[in-house]
Amino acid sequence: AQTVTQSQPEMSVQEAETVTLSCTYDTSESDYYLFWYKQPPSRQMILVIRQEAYKQQNATENRFSVNFQKAAKSFSLKISDSQLGDAAMYFCAYRNTGNQFYFGTGTSLTVIP
Amino acid sequence: GAGVSQSPSNKVTEKGKDVELRCDPISGHTALYWYRQSLGQGLEFLIYFQGNSAPDKSGLPSDRFSAERTGGSVSTLTIQRTQQEDSAVYLCASSLLAGAPYSYNEQFFGPGTRLTVL
Numbered sequence: 483a484q485t486v487t488q489s490q491p492e493m494s495v496q497e498a499e500t501v502t503l504s505c506t507y508d509t510s511e512s513d514y515y516l517f518w519y520k521q522p523p524s525r526q527m528i529l530v531i532r533q534e535a536y537k538q539q540n541a542t543e544n545r546f547s548v549n550f551q552k553a554a555k556s557f558s559l560k561i562s563d564s565q566l567g568d569a570a571m572y573f574c575a576y577r578n579t580g581n582q583f584y585f586g587t588g589t590s591l592t593v594i595p
Numbered sequence: 596g597a598g599v600s601q602s603p604s605n606k607v608t609e610k611g612k613d614v615e616l617r618c619d620p621i622s623g624h625t626a627l628y629w630y631r632q633s634l635g636q637g638l639e640f641l642i643y644f645q646g647n648s649a650p651d652k653s654g655l656p657s658d659r660f661s662a663e664r665t666g667g668s669v670s671t672l673t674i675q676r677t678q679q680e681d682s683a684v685y686l687c688a689s690s691l692l693a694g695a696p697y698s699y700n701e702q703f704f705g706p707g708t709r710l711t712v713l
Contacts, residue, residue, distance in 0.1 A: 515699055515700075515701075517701055519704075524706070525684060525686075525706055525707045525709075526704065526706050526707075527686065527688070527702075527704035528704075529701050529702075529703075532699050532701055534699070573637065573638065575702075577700065577701075581626060581643075581645060581690065581692060581700060582640075582643065582651070583628065583640070583702060584640075585630075585637050585638040585640075586637060587636065587637035588636075588637050
């Protein structure tokens with residue numbers, strides 16, 4: 483089975499600064515999909531960004547971008563110009579071609595005003 | 596359009612009672628997932644329904660847990676003889692699975708049901 487590891491249980495960032503959340507995964511597959519989800523205190527999980535494994539170009543969504551290193555099995559999330567509303571739990575997720583999802587244990591991000 | 600909805604949003608029950616948690620997926624989504632999230636923890640996979648295929652029940656922690664999906668839409672997760680360790684947030688997610696497996700098919704989550712077993 484695939485595993486997803488988020489080694490940073492907690493991170494903090496000053497407002498307007500940049501922060502990077504790390505995620506690594508273990509798989510023997512070549513085709514898969516990766517996601518970052520955000521879970522604010524409201525509990526609602528929200529998709530932040532997604533990446534296809536066979537695309538070398540890193541995905542970008544406004545202030546959010548990823549650094550996808552397929553050989554290293556690494557999928558980090560960079561948040562630029564951090565805002566107070568970015569404070570949340572962030573989960574990295576892996577989906578295989580069997581549509582099974584595997585989630586990391588999450589990183590709690592605090593944004594300091 | 597409407598997102599994934601779950602009911603109730605909160606449920607308090609006594610140890611030993613049975614509970615039913617409901618999930619209404621996004622219309623047209625063929626895949627439905629249940630997860631359990633204990634306080635401050637990640638998501639623990641419970642069960643996965645895909646169309647008319649037999650569900651993947653590999654994540655159910657015990658035979659006290661069961662789930663069904665009627666008519667390919669609404670799903671109910673049932674926990675029998677609840678225990679205090681069952682206290683958690685139960686999340687439901689649905690996915691379109693269009694063009695699967697070679698498309699994103701990200702999950703859309705409901706707001707969850709917070710279950711407290713006294």
